[in-house]
Amino acid sequence: MRTIDDFTRPLEYLSPLDDPLGMIVREWAETWVIPHRRRFDEDWKEHRLIEPAFKRLMGELGLQRVLFPEDLGGWGLGRSNYAGTSSYRLFEEVARADSGMAVAFGVVFWPLVMICMEPHVNRQLCEEFAPIFCSTTEPRFAANAMTEPQGGADIENMEIVKGSTIQTTAVLDGDEWVINGHKLWPTNSGGVCDLFGVVCTTNPGSEDPNDFAFIFVPADTPGVTQGPPYEKAGMAADKNGDIWFENVRVPKHYRAHGPGLDLLYFKEVITFGNLGSIAFVGGSMMNVYERLYQFVSEETYRGKPLKEHDAVAGALADIARDIEIIRIVGYQYARMVDRPDLYGPRWSEEMVAKGRAYKYWACDRAVEDVGRAMNIMSFYGADRDWDVEKHWRDLKIVQLWMGGKQLCQAEVARWFFDCRTL
Numbered sequence: 001m002r003t004i005d006d007f008t009r010p011l012e013y014l015s016p017l018d019d020p021l022g023m024i025v026r027e028w029a030e031t032w033v034i035p036h037r038r039r040f041d042e043d044w045k046e047h048r049l050i051e052p053a054f055k056r057l058m059g060e061l062g063l064q065r066v067l068f069p070e071d072l073g074g075w076g077l078g079r080s081n082y083a084g085t086s087s088y089r090l091f092e093e094v095a096r097a098d099s100g101m102a103v104a105f106g107v108v109f110w111p112l113v114m115i116c117m118e119p120h121v122n123r124q125l126c127e128e129f130a131p132i133f134c135s136t137t138e139p140r141f142a143a144n145a146m147t148e149p150q151g152g153a154d155i156e157n158m159e160i161v162k163g164s165t166i167q168t169t170a171v172l173d174g175d176e177w178v179i180n181g182h183k184l185w186p187t188n189s190g191g192v193c194d195l196f197g198v199v200c201t202t203n204p205g206s207e208d209p210n211d212f213a214f215i216f217v218p219a220d221t222p223g224v225t226q227g228p229p230y231e232k233a234g235m236a237a238d239k240n241g242d243i244w245f246e247n248v249r250v251p252k253h254y255r256a257h258g259p260g261l262d263l264l265y266f267k268e269v270i271t272f273g274n275l276g277s278i279a280f281v282g283g284s285m286m287n288v289y290e291r292l293y294q295f296v297s298e299e300t301y302r303g304k305p306l307k308e309h310d311a312v313a314g315a316l317a318d319i320a321r322d323i324e325i326i327r328i329v330g331y332q333y334a335r336m337v338d339r340p341d342l343y344g345p346r347w348s349e350e351m352v353a354k355g356r357a358y359k360y361w362a363c364d365r366a367v368e369d370v371g372r373a374m375n376i377m378s379f380y381g382a383d384r385d386w387d388v389e390k391h392w393r394d395l396k397i398v399q400l401w402m403g404g405k406q407l408c409q410a411e412v413a414r415w416f417f418d419c420r421t422l
C-alpha cells in the first residue's frame with residue numbers, strides 16, 4: 001500500500017533535519033490533532049481543544065523558537081541554508097492534520113522574517129522579542145497586520161501601488177512612533193496575538209518607498225484593541241479579527257529597518273507567504289489522498305472496489321498527479337528561497353511573481369481536485385467523518401488570502417509580460 005511518503009521529495013537538496021523534524025510533527029499530529037480535529041469547528045471561539053495542541057507543538061516541542069538565533073534560545077533557522085525547505089516540510093506536515101493550525105503556526109514567523117533572516121538580521125529587535133517566544137513553554141503568537149478596511153490586495157501590490165493606499169499612520173514623536181489605524185483579518189489576531197508587525201505609512205498617499213514602515217507593536221501596548229474572532233467557513237484554529245491602533249506609542253527602534261529597506265524586505269515576507277500557502281495546500285491534499293485512498297479501496301460498486309473502475313481511476317490519477325506536482329513545485333520554490341546565490345534575493349519582483357504563480361496554480365488544482373474527490377465519495381464527501389469536506393472548506397480559504405487569485409494573476413502577468421499598469 002502506498003503512503004503520502006511515496007510522493008516525491010527532492011532528496012538531493014533536503015536538509016538532514018527534514019525527515020526527523022517531519023516525523024516529530026507527524027507524531028504530534030497523530031496524537032494531538034487528528035483524533036480531535038472534527039470538533040475544532042465548534043471550538044473556533046474558545047480554542048479549548050485547539051490550545052493544548054498548540055501548546056505541545058509550539059511551546060513544549062519548541063517549534064515557535066526556530067527562527068531566532070541559537071544564542072537567544074532559538075534554533076537558528078534564520079541563518080540556515082535550509083530555512084525554506086525546512087519550513088516547507090514543517091508547514092506541510094501540520095497542514096496534513098489541520099491547515100488552520102498550519103497557518104497560525106506559520107504566521108508566528110511571518111513578521112519575524114523581517115528581523116530574523118540573514119542577511120538582514122536586526123539583532124537588537126531579535127534580542128528584544130526572542131524572550132516572548134523562547135522563554136516559555138506556552139504558545140505565543142505573532143501577526144502580520146497588512147490588510148485594512150479599504151483593501152488588502154493593494155497593500156501587497158507594492159510594485160504598482162507602492163504603499164500609497166495604506167491608511168495606518170506612523171508619526172515620529174521624539175524617540176517614539178505614534179501609530180493610528182485599523183487593520184483586519186490578520187492570522188493570529190482575534191485576541192490571541194502577542195506581537196504585531198504592522199504595515200504603516202509615514203506619509204499617507206505617498207508612493208515613496210521611504211514612507212513605507214514596518215513597525216513591531218507588542219499586543220499589550222496601551223491603545224491596541226483586538227476585536228473578537230470572526231466565524232468563517234473553516235480553519236477554526238486560525239483566529240482573525242479587527243485590530244485598532246489608537247495613539248499607540250512604541251520606541252523608535254521598533255521600526256524593522258527604516259526608510260526603503262522596510263519595503264524591500266517586506267517583499268520577502270510576501271515570498272514566504274506564498275511558500276507557506278503552497279505547503280498548506282500540499283499538506284491538506286496529502287490528507288485528502290489518504291482519506292480518498294481508504295474510501296475507494298473499501299467502497300465497492302458492482303462487486304469491485306471503486307478504484308478498479310476506469311472512470312474513477314482516471315480521476316484518481318489526475319488527483320495523484322496534481323499532488324505530486326504540488327509537492328515538487330513547493331520544494332523547488334523553497335529551494336529558490338534557500339539559494340539566493342543562484343536565484344537572486346528573496347525580495348525580488350521575480351521571486352514574488354513566481355511565488356504567486358505557484359501559489360495560485362496549487363490552489364486552483366487543489367480546489368478542483370478536492371471537489372472531484374467529493375464527487376467520487378458522493379454523500380460521504382460531505383460527511384464530516386471522512387474529513388474531506390474540512391479540507392474543501394480550508395483549501396478555498398487559502399485561495400482567497402494574500403490578494404486572492406486576481407492579484408496573483410496581475411503580478412505574474414506583469415513580470416512575465418512586462419505589463420506596467422496592472
Ligand SMILES: Cc1cc2nc3c(=O)[nH]c(=O)nc-3n(C[C@H](O)[C@H](O)[C@H](O)COP(=O)(O)OP(=O)(O)OC[C@H]3O[C@@H](n4cnc5c(N)ncnc54)[C@H](O)[C@@H]3O)c2cc1C
Pocket residue numbers: 107143144145146147148149150151152153154157184185186187235238240397400401402403404405406407410422
Ligand atoms: C484566513 C485568512 C487569513 C488572513 N491572514 C491575513 C494576515 O495574516 N494578514 C493580513 O494582513 N491579512 C490577512 N488576510 C486578509 C487577506 O489577505 C485579504 O482578504 C486579501 O489580501 C484580499 O484583500 P481584501 O479582502 O481587502 O480585498 P481587496 O483588496 O479589496 O480586493 C477585492 C477584490 O479585488 C481583487 N483585486 C485585487 N487586486 C487586483 C488587481 N490588481 N486587479 C484586479 N483585481 C484585483 C481581489 O482579488 C479581490 O477579489 C487573511 C484572510 C483570510 C481569509
